[in-house]
Amino acid sequence: MTFAGTPPDVSGHEWSDALAHALRETAVQIGDLGGHLEVHSEVEAWIPAGKRRGMARSPGPVGAAPWLAFAVLLLIETDHLASAALNLAPSPETGAGSTTPAQILAAAVLLPPISLLQLRHVYPRPGGAPPQAWQVTVPLQIVLLLLALIIVGPAVPPSYATLVGGVMLYQLRPARSWVTTVLLIIGAVEITWWRAPLSGQVNAFMPRPRS
DSSP, X not given: OEXXXXXXXXXXXXXXXXXXXXXXXXXXXXHHTTOEEEESSXXXXXOOSSOOTTOOOOOOHHHHHHHHHHHHHHHHHHHXXXXXXXXXXXXXXXXXXXXXXXXXXHHHHXXXXXXXXXXXXXXXXXXXXXXXXXXXXXXXXXXXXXHHHXXXXXXXXXXXXXXXXXXXXXXXXXXXXXXXXXXXXXXXXXXXXXXXXXHHHHHTTSOOXXX
């Protein structure tokens, strides 16, 4: 990059202090990019096209936001697993026979992979790139969730569907993503809470472990 201006040694065309200050600041910025600036009768700057090793800077607030969101999701997934475990445990309300060993086994087999797939799908990647084979893993996560809701029942927090729906909103095209997400959420509620009134179905999305 070259700027050809009036030479500084021409009478009446001396460079002003403001321009000299701007050139010094520009030289510092170009140096941060791994290049250099030369000022003679012309101003010439060289900036390497490739990224130099050691030029990466610590991420600012914007760069750290995806990792903060990932940490929050990790806590949410842990809370959902804990809620399901407590819901499967015997309680004075439902008695010791409310859940069968088969349901407990199904929850132990199905719920952890659902959470792990969720974390895989939202893991921060450079440039927001989607995970590999998401066309397979996202439908797999949906199938596992529906199986868990069918086999285990209300012990599985239906709010799992909202988490999986967030993945579909991110990966699919807008029209298709909204339709599939709404159908998944409605289906999750109807599978587990179809006998409950509408207010109970809405409250089902707030996971509350049994005391």
